[in-house]
Amino acid sequence: MYSKQALKYLRKMPRARAEDIMSAVRKIDEDRSVFQGNLIKMTNSLFHRLRIGDYRVILDIDDGKLVVLVLKIGTRGDVYK
Numbered sequence: 098m099y100s101k102q103a104l105k106y107l108r109k110m111p112r113a114r115a116e117d118i119m120s121a122v123r124k125i126d127e128d129r130s131v132f133q134g135n136l137i138k139m140t141n142s143l144f145h146r147l148r149i150g151d152y153r154v155i156l157d158i159d160d161g162k163l164v165v166l167v168l169k170i171g172t173r174g175d176v177y178k
Contacts, residue, residue, distance in 0.1 A: 103154075103167040110152075110170075118149055118170060125156070126165045144168065153177075 099107070107115045124131050125147070135148045139155075147154040153176040157166040169176055 098165070099167045100169070103170045106170045114150065114152065118152065118154060121147060121149055122154065122156075122165060122167055125158075129158070 107118065121132065125136065129136065132147060136156075137146050137148075138144075139146050143157065145156045145158050147156060151172055152170060153173055154167060155169040155176060157168055159166075
């Protein structure tokens with residue numbers, strides 16, 4: 098699942114990079130161990146961060162329900178604001 102803000106950002110970014118991000122999110126949904134190094138729990142937060150090139154994807158992962166919610170996508174300087 099993607100937030101409205103994340104979908105809007107995906108539509109505006111280069112298609113190849115958007116496909117990379119969506120593919121990575123699908124893989125995380127299937128098997129979280131695939132991204133052990135790039136999927137990190139954020140400090141003082143309930144969310145996780147995934148790094149894909151210059152982009153960061155902020156995720157809310159609910160293991161009890163196997164739900165991955167993409168909250169925000171952006172470059173390193175913008176995504177944490």
